[in-house]
Every structure is written in structure tokens, then in C-alpha cells.
Amino acid sequence: MWALRRASVPLRERRFSIGTSRACFADSEVSITHIQDKATIFESPQLVSDICVPLKRFYRTERAFVNQFVCRRGLSSEAGAKSSGEEDDLEEGFSELETPAITDAVQIINAEDEDELISEPEFSDVDAEPSQNELELSDAENDPTRGRPSRKGTASALFKAIMASPALSVNNALDKWVEEGNELSRTEISMAMFNFRKIRLYGRALQLSEWLEAKNQLEFVEKDYASRLDLIAKVRGLHKAENYVDKIPKSFRSELIYRTLLANCVKANNAKKAEEVFNKMRDLEFPITAFTCNQLLLLYKRVDRKKIADVLLLMEKENVKPSLFTYKLLIDTKGLSNDITGMDQLVESMKSEGIEPDMHTRSILARHYAHGGLKEKAEAVLKEMEGGNLKENRSACRNLLPLYAELGKADDVGRVWKVCESKPLFDECIAAIEAYGKLNKIEEAEAVFEKTLNKHKKPPSKLFTVLLKVYANYKMVTKGKDLVKRMADSGCKIGPLTWDALVKLYVEAGEIEKADSILQKAAQQNQMKPMFSSYMAVMDQYAKRGDIHNTEKVFHRMRQAGYTARFRQFQTLVQAYVNAKTPAYGIRERMKADNIFPSKSLSVQLGQIDAFRKTAVSDLLD
Template sequence: MWALRRASVPLGKRGFSIGASRTCFADSDVSVMYIQDKATIFDSPYLTSDRCVPFKRFYRTERASGNLFVCRRGLSSEAGTKSSGEEEELEDGFSELETPASADAVHQSNSEDENDDELISEPDFSDDDAEPSQNELELSYAENDTSERRSPKKNTASALFKAIMASPGLSVQSALDKWVEEGNELSRAEISMAMFNLRKFRMYGRALQLLEWLEASKRLEFVERDYASRLDLIAKVRGLQKAEHYVDKIPKFFRSELIYRTLLANCVKANNVKKAEEVFNKMKDLEFPITAFACNQLLLLYKRLDKKKIADVLLLMEKENVKPSLFTYKMLIDTKGKSNDITGMDQILEAMKAEGVEPDTHTNAILARYYAYGGLKEKAEAVLKEMEGADLKENRWACSSLLPLYAELGKVDDVGRVWKVCESKPKLQECMGAIEAYGKLNKIDEAEEVFDKALNKWKKRLPSKIYSVLLKVYANHKMLAKGKDLIKRMADNGCKIGPLTWDALVKLYVEAGEVEKADSILQKAYQQNQIKPMFSSYMVIMDEYAKRGDIHNTEKTFHRMRLAGYTARFRQFQTLVQAYVNAKAPAYGIRERMKADNIFPNKSLLEQLRQVDAFKKTAVSDLLD
């Protein structure tokens, strides 16, 4: 652990004053505690491997400690580095580390962290390869009469789920009443699979109605996890305030750590730091334990909101003897990679192996991606060969990651070789990886061939997310006409167009120089659907307005992000200030606005602020004074 913390701080800047650190603790991700109780509805794999230790109350850091700043600076640079999740935010969940990493360029805007778990990929029932996120698995029901965790790949057909989906509109209650009237069994196993599928396709409203009906009709005796699952769904569907009120209605006996972790997770997901701190302190008052998973989620929160504090979490883990997990190392490696600190990334990898934790395929994909971005092609190739193993056919699961990574290195032959392994019977993720790869290699025809192969296989059942991948290829190559045709094909095939597709469409128009059209499309999509667009969609538009020095529209986009539910980020203010710089106009009150949002400038932003300071001293102003 000491080695890991040292790896998080650059040489010459080590030093930490624990007395100067006042950190707020927060846990993210949805209620995920594993308790071996076969009578309960769902379980999660985490608690069995977590070391539980008592924790103390921590408070939000008030950016006043010099020593703390020295230590935490080593973890990341806030200077416009790419983030795969929000202000970085992938969202989505720290989802970018729970799914195969995509090979986006480091220099791209901090776009997807907010969309980790906010990544509202349209629910396509046709997606044969679709699986719920790890969070959904953890909150899905498990059969109470089996000794093993139910596989998400098997037996996922549910008659109850089909009955709910066949009900008119969103009237789940009528479908359930009819189900019971017809004499159908309402077992935990059936409920398990219905909930699994509802969460899988992010139909949280219907899932909530199912639980509400079960509780109201007393068809099921609720236990701790049932209450936690309903709490999570209330937070997702109706917001944190309603979720808080529901906690008070839960019988006191069942208001366990799982309940508060569920609430805390949703606070973190909403990036509500104040509320997360309140819930955490409530957990402290109730003397609940802290786990390695909780530390990981705190790392996730700070990765989104304040990467400088990551070192604080590592110090806390060291002090409390909480052993880092593979997920911990993944986040740290990814954070180092984003800040272009390859040496620090390698140090964390060494510390990880020294602890006996071997990198999995996704960790290797992260390493290869950042080696490629850093120009270390030989190291990247070595990692990719390790991912392939002796026989790529046996390691088929690595192909979807290998394709875009080889493309990042410009390895046309290797992309073709890997795709040949998949071509005869491709999976959806492999098709998406191949389209992305050929797009990076400027081989549009080959990308379209892969898309057509997927379309022939899945026909009109082809998920909208694969359209979005090809749409981004067109956007990157400024092929507006082809992009428009593809959108029409999506509509003709009945694809649901949601945030992922909006994002690709926005980038398509921005790349074509039509930022006003992109802005209009995004605004209409949000107003008509009332679904939160992706962080990156707004930032692409905001960046373009800022380049033009268009202060009015940059400010308008900034405001729209707030209305959509995005809290202010360093990245947004950086772009906003740049708009004033490019317009050669003073930014009155900008420092006060940043302070109000708890945003503190780094060196580069301070220079930007100096340029737009309405009251800055010049040689002429001194003479006039």
C-alpha cells in the first residue's frame, strides 16, 4: 500500500500532513453488499472479499492545506486531459473501467465521465450481446433456492417480464393483477428474472412499479435488499429527495448499511457532494463499517470531481489497512494515463503486481491505450500480444478491445488478422470494435462492410449503438451526407434514438461546421424526450462556440448543462473563459462564479483568467490612474 501511495506522488513532491487533511467520504455505485442469506432476493459479490474496518467522520476539504496540495498534485493534472467519463465522466458507471476500453485520443475533451452510468444507451431488446452493467447485476434479484449466483447469460427469459412488457402503456399494476388472476406463480425466481430484465434494459420505472405492487399487495415479504432495490429505483426515477423520504419509511430493523450505501451511491451518481457527505456522516453516526469497495467509490467520486484528493483516499486506505482491489488499481492507472504520466502508471502497475494482483484484459487494454498515446508503440504492442495469448481463437473475448487498439498503432494487418478471427460469426461488440478500428485507419469502405455484415445478421434488430459507432466514423471524416443517410436508415429500421445517437449526430454536424444545427438538434432532443444528453454532446458545442469567441452561445450552453442536471466542472469553466479570451472581452465576476461552484483554477486557467480580468493593470491604466 505504501508503494502504491508513493507511486501516486511524483518524486520531489512527496510529503503529506494528515493533520491538514479534512476529507469527505463518499461511496458510489448502487447498493452493493453481499450477505450470504439465501432467503433474500439479490446479492452482490463484494463484501466477501472486502476487509471491514471502522471509519471516522471525514469532512469536505477546504482547499487550505499546502501539504495536502503537494501530495495530491502528483495524482493527476487538471490541464485539459482526456477523461473517459465526465469532467471528465465514463459515464458510466466508473463504467469505463467495467467495460472494454475504447481508444479515444488523450487530447480529446473531458467528455464521458459524467456518462459512465449516465450513458443512456437506448434499450434495444435485439441486442443479443447486451448485458446489464455491474451495478444492475448487483441489484438484480437472485434465486433464493440456489447455492450459486445465477448467470446473467443463461435463463434470462421471464414470462412475468413478457407479461409486463405486453401491458398497455406503463400500467404494470394491471399486468400483475392479471398475472395473479390467471393463476400464475409469483415466485422469487420469477421476480428475480423479471427484475433482471427490467434493469438490463434500464426500464427503471416499470421495475419500480413492480416492487411497489409487491410491497403494497404483500405478495412478497420484503427484506433488506428489497428495500434497497426499491430505494435505488426511487432515486433513479424520482430523484434523491424522494429517495431520502423513503428511507424514513423503511422499518428501522432493515435500515442497514446497505440502505445508506444505496442512497449514498445515488448521491455520488448525481454528483451531489453535499448530500453525499451528509449521508456518509449519517453512516458514521450509525457506526457502519467501511470496505475496500467504499474506498473505490470514493476514488470514483474524486476522479470525477477533484482528482487532487485521490491521494487522500490512498492515505486513508493505508492508515485503515484496507487492501486495494483490482478495481482500485484500474482507476489509478487510468487516472495516471489521462495525465500523460506513463512513469507513474508503470509504478502503479508494479505495485499492483507486487501485491499479487494480476492485470485483467481490461487493465491491459487501458495500459496499451496510454502507451500508444504516449508514443511507446513497442510497449503497447507487447501488452496487446499478451492480451492475445498463444491462441487468439481461445482468447476471443479480447478481440473487441484489440481491434481499436491495433488501429491506434496504425497496424492495418493486425486489425485485419483479428477481424478475420471474428468475421465468420461476429459478436456485436466485435463489429463495433472493427467499425471503430477501420474508421481510425481511414478505411471507410471496410467499416461500412462490417456494418452491413452486422445488419445482415441482426437485420432490423440491430441495436442503435452500432449505428452510433458508424455515425462517429462519418463525423470524424466530415461525411455529413452519409451521416444523414444513416440516420434515415435508423428511423426506417425502427431504432430508438437516444443520447448515444444524439452525441454522434452533434459531432457530425459540428465537424461539418454546422454548430448551430448541432445545437438545435440537441436542444430539441432534450425538450422532446426529457432525457439527459451526454456531457460530451454539450462540450463539443460549447468548445466550438468558444473557438469562435461567441460568448453569448457559450454561456447559453453552459446554462443549459445546468438545467440538464450537470454540476459545474473545471472543464466547463476552462472553455467558458476561453470564449472570453478569444472574444478579447472582460469576464466580469468569473472568479466569483468559479468560487461559488467550488472550482479552483490551475496554472493554465489562471493565465486565462488574467487575460480576461476586467480590472487588470496595464501601462496605460497606470498612467491614467
């Protein structure tokens, strides 16, 4: 654990923090220790425990609390270090990577892979695999005595019966099911819940859960309540989920209940609520686990990287051993901060703990090496991923295709695709389209698309979306429009991923008003909210124009959609005022209210739009 925290100290930072003491310093930038031309590293773990106050709780106070650290110990020198759309996309993958195991009592909960984490597993779509949140839940609840639903099995009869009924008639369908003498076993319920979660029909899953309890068809246990809580958070929001916790019998308000709530707070990027739930868990004397710490790390990776070191210090003091996901998250954060040396140190620390990098970890490393211009290191990792025989190591293909494309290796993309081409898996087809798109080989991408389309009577929407993104990247508006028409004709469900691709298609074509119109219509459907990156694509374009009115409008609509304020949003908003050469009254107060604090570069921009700033001329006039 000490090696992990040491590796997390940026080598370019020559100061160190003395912990989480609440004492205030007049100048937070003053170094207590400064070692010239050397990396600052604690020589002994005892030093930290001797001079640091244990971090027992997290507080959302003014930045003064964060600045109490004599040095910045985060994995990134700035909270918003890389603000290209790349990081947002990546987060979509991490966010579900390690989400709580919430189960469905009822479905015996859930399913998947962190986050989503995972530096770039695909975005979730209706066809995507269930999120970790769900996977872990389902595993946690799937024990031999209760029946375990197969992830790849056929849909349950109960699921089919509910799906055959109108969306608002779930209760009627269930009443009919019972009247016809059908069995409502835990196994059947579990399979139905799993099916609903897999395709993200959380509303119907919630109706099923509520009906089961109301009709006394199922004796609820801890995991059933956790599953219901998870569904309420997804369908009705955090506030309703919090209220539901109070209705759960005290004997069932376990750690699982609170970590389920914590994970949903993190997924919503609601730092204030997440910290409140964490503190509540401490008050209830629940043990601090790797899962809980990973949730905090995931949260701070998005909203305030300087606090990552606080979590690592907490893990060290509480003797919480980092998991594979912990390392993946930290390695990815280092990579996003362009700290390749720190990333490599973390890998070594990981190996020293007996944890070997898996396929996904290697994919993260290769991607960051490629982005950092270290092509030889990236290629070496890719060769490791391939193994001795790619045909025997077929599972690596879906990861290799986009990574070789990232390096501009068209021959290797073709070589890997040839291994898959005769009997390609769906994920491999998606990866191939993406890879050929990156290489600007549009015809090859279209050929893979058509081949895949012909194999599906009802093609998944993800197939259309990935090609649509290729068209968007090359401003092929006409082809994009034709593809959307084909998609609609095929009966595909159009969701957030498709909206995102459409918005970016029109943004790239310079048709910002059309992109904004699509976004507004998508938001009004009230089924699934548009992606964060969709809003930012439109907001960025308005900001570039210096269109303050519409930039503020998109900012407000993001709030209405449920997105909490992020550094990135204020950064774009401030840029709109700068480009318009207009003062922004009260902007600092707005940021402070949302617990967003400016970086050095943003502070400079804020100075440019300060209505009360002093200049040489204003001083003379005064």
C-alpha cells in the same frame, strides 16, 4: 498498501504532503522537505502515522482545506489534466464499472463490470450489458434460496406481460397478471427486474417495485429496499432518493442502503452529496470497505484528483486492502496524466499484492502506452493479450481490434478480424467497425456493418451509432444523415449515444446551430438526458466563436439536465469570454460557489477577463 500510496506520488512532484491536518499555511506551495533531483518518497509508513491526523471525514470547504497539504499528492498535477473528449468517453466506461451492489429485492438485484470502468468499455446503450451497479446487486441478492435469474436466459413471462402493456399501464398489467392466476414468485420477479435493468427501463422496474409493496405481494428485505432506492435515484433524482431513505424501516437501513445512495451520488458527480453520505456512514459506524473507497476514488478522479491521495491515506489507516478495481482506476488516472512511470509502478505494486492484471487492465495499459507514443510497450502488452493462440483466446479479440487500430496496425486489425469473421459476436463487430473507422477504412467498416445488420431482424441501435461516429469523425454528413434515416426506418430506439453521434456529426461539419437544435430536442424528450460530452461539443464550438450568450445558455441547460458543475465547463466558459475579449463579472465567485478552483493556466485566463484588473495605464489614471 504502502507501496500503493508510494506509487501514487507523482515522480515529478518533489514535495510531500503531511496529511490532512486542518492547520492553515500561509503559503501552500512551501515545501517542508525538498530533495533535489530525486523522487520524494516516504521512507517509512510510520512517518505518516506519526505526523498525520487520521482522515476520518471528508469536508467540502474552501480550497484552503485542500491547500492545507504542503504538497499536492494527487495522481495528477492538475485536476483537469487532459481535457480532450477522450477522458469523458473513458469515464462513461468507468462510471458503471463498480457501482454498488444494489439489488432488487425484487430483482434481486443487478448486474455488471466496472465502470464502467474500465478504461473503455463501451458506452452504455439500451443494448449494453447492465452496469456494475446492477451486476453486483444482482449477484449480491442472487442466492440459491431466492432464485437466481440467468443473465443470458430468455425474458421472464412477467416481463413480457408488462412490456406488452402501455408504459402508463404497468399497474393494470400486474393486476391482470394476478387475476389470471399467474404466480408471483421471487424468482419470476427477480427475472423481470433483471430484464428491465438490462435494457435500462428503470421507470417500469420502479413501478413494478412500488406495486409489489403496495399490494403486499412481496415481503421486502434489505436488498429490496436498496433496489428501490437505486431505481428512485435513477428515475427521480438524488433528492427523492434521500427522502426515501427516511421511509425505510430503521432495521433495514444498513450499509447496503447507504452505499447504494453513495454510488448514485458518485454517478451524478455530486461531490457534496457523496461526501455527506460518506460522513453519515462514518457516523453510523459502518465499516470502511474497498467498495466505498473505490466510489470516492472514482468521484475524485473526475472532479478533484488532488483528493485521491487523501482516500489512499484513509485506506491505509483503516487497513482497507485495494481491490483489482482500485488498481485499474489508479492506473487509468496515471495514464490520463501522462505519468507512464507512475503507471508502471502501480502495476508492480499490484503484482506484489498477488493481483495479476486482467484483460481489461492490459487494455488500459496498452491504450495509454499508445497515446504516450510508446508503441513497442503497447505492442508487447497486446501480444500478451493475444496469448499463444488467438483462436483459443477469442475473448481478447474485441479488445485487440481498437487497440491495434490505435497503433495504426491495419494488418493486425485484419488478422484479428479474420479470426472472428466467420461467426462474429456482436461486440466483435462493433469493435471492428470502430477499428476500421480509426484507420480511415470506411468501406471495410461499412462492410462489417452490413454483414452485422443482415443477421439481426431488429438491429441494436448501438450498431448504427458506432458507424455514425465514424462518419462524424470524417465529416461525412450526407452518409450520416442517410444512416440516421435507415436507423429510424428499422425501428431502433434513438437514445443518448445516437444523439451524441449526431451532435458531433454536425459539429464537425461546422453546423453548430443544427447540432444545438438536435441537443435541445433530445433534452426535451424527458426520457434519458443527453451525454455530458454532447453538451460540451456544442459549448466548445460556441466558446471558440466568442459567443458568450450561447455558451452561457448551454452551461445553464447542463444544470437543468442535472449535471453538476465541473472544472471542464468553467474552463470552456472562461475561454468564451477570453475569445470575446469581454470581462466576466463574478466568474470567480460562481466557481467558488460550485467548489471549482482554477488551475494555474485557468488563473491566467481569469486574469485576462477580470474587469477590475490593474494595468500600467489604470495605475496612472488612478
